[in-house]
Amino acid sequence: MLKLRDVNVAIAGVRVLRDVSFTLRPGICTVLIGRNGAGKTTTLRAIMGLVPLTGGAITLEGEALHTQPSYARARLGVGYAPEDRRLISEFSVEENLLLPALAMKLDAAERRRRLDEVYSLLPQLAEMRKRPGGATSGGQGKMVALGRALMVAQKVVMLDEPFQGLAPALAQDYAKTLAELRKAHEGLALLITESSPNLLDSIADETLSIERGAIGAEAPAPH
Amino acid sequence: MLNAIVPLVVDGLANAALIFFVAVGLTLVFSVLRILNVAHGSFYSIGAYVAATIGLWLVSSGLNPWLSFPALLLAAALVAALMGPLIERTLIHWTYGKGEAVQILVTFGLFLILEDLQRIVFGVRSIYADTPMALLGVSEIGGIIYLNYQLLLIGLAVVVLIGLRLFIRHTRYGKLISAVVEDREVSEALGINTRRIFMLAFTLGVFLAALGGALATPTTGVAPGLGAETMVLAFAVAAIAGLGQVEGAAVAAVIVGIARVLAIYYFPALDAVAPYLVMLAVLVIWPYGLFGSTSTRRI
Numbered sequence: 001m002l003k004l005r006d007v008n009v010a011i012a013g014v015r016v017l018r019d020v021s022f023t024l025r026p027g028i029c030t031v032l033i034g035r036n037g038a039g040k041t042t043t044l045r046a047i048m049g050l051v052p053l054t055g056g057a058i059t060l061e062g063e064a065l066h067t068q069p070s071y072a073r074a075r076l077g078v079g080y081a082p083e084d085r086r087l088i089s090e091f092s093v094e095e096n097l098l099l100p101a102l103a104m105k106l107d108a109a110e111r112r113r114r115l116d117e118v119y120s121l122l123p124q125l126a127e128m129r130k131r132p133g134g135a136t137s138g139g140q141g142k143m144v145a146l147g148r149a150l151m152v153a154q155k156v157v158m159l160d161e162p163f164q165g166l167a168p169a170l171a172q173d174y175a176k177t178l179a180e181l182r183k184a185h186e187g188l189a190l191l192i193t194e195s196s197p198n199l200l201d202s203i204a205d206e207t208l209s210i211e212r213g214a215i216g217a218e219a220p221a222p223h
Numbered sequence: 224m225l226n227a228i229v230p231l232v233v234d235g236l237a238n239a240a241l242i243f244f245v246a247v248g249l250t251l252v253f254s255v256l257r258i259l260n261v262a263h264g265s266f267y268s269i270g271a272y273v274a275a276t277i278g279l280w281l282v283s284s285g286l287n288p289w290l291s292f293p294a295l296l297l298a299a300a301l302v303a304a305l306m307g308p309l310i311e312r313t314l315i316h317w318t319y320g321k322g323e324a325v326q327i328l329v330t331f332g333l334f335l336i337l338e339d340l341q342r343i344v345f346g347v348r349s350i351y352a353d354t355p356m357a358l359l360g361v362s363e364i365g366g367i368i369y370l371n372y373q374l375l376l377i378g379l380a381v382v383v384l385i386g387l388r389l390f391i392r393h394t395r396y397g398k399l400i401s402a403v404v405e406d407r408e409v410s411e412a413l414g415i416n417t418r419r420i421f422m423l424a425f426t427l428g429v430f431l432a433a434l435g436g437a438l439a440t441p442t443t444g445v446a447p448g449l450g451a452e453t454m455v456l457a458f459a460v461a462a463i464a465g466l467g468q469v470e471g472a473a474v475a476a477v478i479v480g481i482a483r484v485l486a487i488y489y490f491p492a493l494d495a496v497a498p499y500l501v502m503l504a505v506l507v508i509w510p511y512g513l514f515g516s517t518s519t520r521r522i
Contacts, residue, residue, distance in 0.1 A: 048412050074414035086409045088402050099402055102395055103414035152413060 001026050001189050002047070002065070002078070002156050007056035009039075009046050009213075016042045018214045019056070024156060024189040029182065031200045032193045034210035040193035041083065043210065044158045047191075048080045049073050060155065075104050079153025083160040085141040089134025093125060093144050096133045100151045118147040121181055139170040146174070150181070157181075158191045163200075178203050230367050231484055237373035237442075239480025240380035244435030245453055246460035247387065247472040248428035254404045254467040255424035258318060261330040263432055264454025265337035266302060270433025271445035272345045274298035278352030278440065291354045295441075299434035307426025315425060334450070342447060349446035356441040372441055379438065383431070384473050391469070400424055404467075432457075459498045463505045465515015475513065 002024040009017040017039050024030055034040050045051045047058060049070035058066040065073055074080075079100075087096050097118060101111040119126040125147050128140065136144060142162060149157055162178075163171045182188070182203070194200050197207065209216040249263045277294045314333055318326045359371035391397040402410045403420045411417045436445070436453070460479050464471030479498045486497035493500070505513060 050408055050412060069416075069418075070411040071414050071416045074412055080412050082409065082412075086406050088405050090401065090405070091398075095398070099398070099410075099415075100413040102398055103402075103410070103416075105395075148413065 001061060002191075003057075003059045004043075004047070005057045005059075007043075007046055007058060007066075008054045009042055009051050010054045011042070011051065015054075016051075016213050017046060018212075020046075020210075020213070020215050021056075022208055022215060024191055026155075026187040026189050027182070028205045029178075029190040029192065029203050031197070031204040031207045032191060032210055033195070033197050033207055034193070035195060038210045039213040040195075040210055041160055042213075044080060044160050044191070044193065047073075047156075047158060048078065071103070074100065074152050077152070077154030077156065079149035079151070079157040081142075081145040081149035081157075081159045081162065083162075083164055085138075085145045087133035087136065087141055087144055087148075089132065091133050092130050093133060093136065094129035096144055097125070097129075097147050097151055100148060104152075114151050117184070118150050121150070121177055121184060122147050139166050142166060142170075142174065143177075146177070153188065155187075156189045156191065160193050161195065162192060163194065175200075175203060226365065226367060229365070230369070231488055232481065233369055233373060233377070235481035235484040236377045236380075236477065237370075237480075238483055239476040239478075240376040241435050241439045242453075242456050242460055242479055243380050243473055243476035244383065244438070245432045245457040246464070246476055247384075247469055248431035248435075249457045250461050250464070250467055250469065250472050251387075251431070252425055252428035253461070255400055256315065256319065256421050258315060258326050258330070259323070259466075260315070260428070261327055261454065262334035262337055263330075263428065264452070264457060265334055265341070265450040266306065266429045266432035267436035267439075267453040267457075268445060268450035269306070269337065269341060270299050270302050270436030271440045271449060272341060272350065272436075273302055273433070274437035275350040275352040275440045275445050276345070278354055279350070282352070282354055288354050288358055291352075291358070295355065295437040296434070298437040299430055302433035303426050303430035307429040308422050310429075311422045311425040316421075319421075334454075338447075338450060341450070345445075347447050349444050350440075351444040353441045353444075370442075376438055376442075380473070380476075383434075384470070387469055396420075396423060456498055459502045461512075462502050463512055465509075465512025468512070468514040471512070471514035 005021050007017055007020040008015065020043060022030070032040050032043060042051060046053060049068065053066050057064060060076055060078070065076070088099065091099065097115060098111065101114065106114070122143055125143060128136065133144065146159065146162065149159065162174060166174060182190070192200060245264065245267050249260065252258060252260050252263065274295050277298050278291050281291050281294060282288065310333065314329060318329050356370060356372040359375065361368045362371055391401055399410070399415050399420055402415060403417055407417055456479065460472060460475045463478060464475035478501060482497045482501045483494065486493040
């Protein structure tokens with residue numbers, strides 16, 4: 001579905017991604033594991049169009065994605081939750097969730113449908129829908145960022161280190177939510193980055209390791 | 224005592240209203256595009272020239288003189304529609320994400336071009352088109368005579384301030400602008416076409432400046448050098464408020480307006496420097512302006 005072929009990215013002249021190739025498939029959860037600075041975040045940012053490629057190609061269902069501006073990639077159904085949440089602080093939680101719908105000019109029915117879906121997956125968000133985005137805790141903010149990415153993600157969702165900084169109980173909740181998401185959204189392709197593989201054992205179908213900007217051996221997850 | 228203060232306040236507020244239009248546009252453009260547009264004042268003077276030209280034409284053509292009111296608005300809209308998208312796409316666009324030095328050089332270059340363009344198109348003479356002010360006449364309140372046009376300016380500034388706040392808080396484009404101000408990159412990744420938002424915000428900034436200029440023509444007329452003079456005043460207001468503050472720009476405009484009028488009434492020699500003395504005093508105590516801060520970005 002989403003394919004990276006020999007993707008190269010350089011930031012300020014330094015090669016950050018080297019010939020990265022992999023494929024995300026519908027219904028499959030791919031976990032990208034690597035140390036800090038290995039290129040995980042840059043991989044997601046390259047897919048989202050937030051850093052320019054110096055070489056290679058990214059396609060979504062056969063169509064070139066890397067030639068599209070970032071906002072168009074979102075409109076094609078690629079959702080992204082950055083590691084540091086980045087909510088709009090003066091918007092309420094619900095306004096944060098609805099921002100993509102507003103940006104993409106979804107009609108009222110579709111907006112409602114997606115919002116209901118997010119609330120049924122993440123009922124805690126419905127409870128704090130009126131709270132300002134800037135007044136959520138770290139863990140809550142991660143949930144809002146996940147919900148917001150899901151408002152966009154009709155085909156692919158990319159989560160950057162979702163468990164980073166989460167308390168163990170919240171991390172478990174988050175993992176449970178991901179499992180439910182996969183049941184509710186069977187065709188969705190997931191790409192999750194993580195620095196330690198243990199947390200994602202239960203939900204990973206495929207793991208990729210990345211080191212110094214290059215993808216290592218591809219191995220099925222040890223179920 | 225009151226008889227001395229009230230006219231002073233009305234004068235100051237009318238003055239503040241005109242500065243507010245320019246300063247709030249400047250601050251809007253800065254918040255969204257993160258560009259300090261040195262040429263912003265030129266849109267004020269171009270708005271003034273276009274309004275004066277249309278106003279004089281209306282008078283000479285014998286049409287209903289009351290048309291000169293919508294003509295002021297039309298002048299601002301024309302300037303914004305013709306110059307906003309064009310300048311943003313062809314020039315400002317290239318400075319995004321570049322250092323301040325590049326931005327200032329490019330927009331200063333634009334300022335020089337626009338100044339010369341005004342001399343070529345509108346000549347170097349002063350133009351007066353005071354039909355709107357003459358039509359509205361004066362009011363006598365408590366034995367003091369006020370220009371109704373000044374009262375209209377104050378009212379319009381209040382309407383624009385409230386309208387701008389409602390626009391930002393409650394409309395689709397307003398919310399998209401707020402999101403882009405706070406986090407440009409995430410906004411883009413959530414499906415917001417930030418290029419379009421930049422163009423829109425820049426054009427809105429041009430409109431507000433041109434509106435200020437258009438509304439100023441009936442009281443002061445327009446002459447070469449108006450753009451530069453206005454620009455420096457708008458910078459002073461923005462610095463006092465802290466860049467990126469809509470309501471702050473209104474408060475700062477009132478402070479500067481009143482300070483100017485106080486100087487004119489009591490220390491005429493200080494007229495020109497009064498706004499900068501206030502700015503200096505504010506920045507000594509609050510280096511980021513009255514409402515500015517280093518961390519939070521909002522509009």
